[in-house]
Amino acid sequence: MTARAEAQSIASDCRVDLTADASRLAEANINPKTGLATDYLNHFNEAIMVLELLSAMPECVDEFLAWRPISYQEHFATSHFKGRDLAIAAYNAAEPIARHSLDTVADTMNAILTATREAMELNLTPASAGALAQQASNWLKPLVARAGAIINGQFIYQTCDTAEEAPQLFVDRLFEHPPAGAPGA
Secondary structure (H helix, E strand, C coil): CHHHHHHHHHHCCCCCCCCCCCHHHHHHHCCCCCCHHCCCCCCCHHHHHHHHHHHCHHHHHHHHCCCCCCCHHHHCCCCCCCCHHHHHHHHHHHHHHHHHHHHHHHHHHHHHHHHHHHCCCCCCCCCHHHHHHHHHHHHHHHHHHHHHHCCCCCCCCCCHHHHHHHHHHHHHHHHCCCCCCCCCC
């Protein structure tokens, strides 16, 4: 069964009321106010950690190249998170604007990481790969912080039009300003 199918199966089997189940959510490290869990950010933080290692340890590039984007639900469907079923059900019960805000930031991070991975597949020099990795990491860290704020109920996009454009703008910037020594730079 794929992660997506497993997430859908879990979602249909488990229902949650964010208000009534607040203590159960908090116990599972799921924000009861938003129904979202910061554990999803580990997927991005792991990629950032590998990117930060690339300057000093170019041999880590294969570990980064193995990274793949996954959705919130796919993350929990394949994780060992103790409340994974509850996390998927709470996500489905969350306010649509909160889910959309988190998904938009996650899509932006996925776009940056995917574009970075595709650039690194071009066999960049270690210096170029390190510079690209550092730039991508610098773009990702504030986005992880924003995603954390959304999960914790501290920030929700007021207009999704701007948020929809964000992933493409970040990818465009990545290709407009390649690191020194990168092909086409």
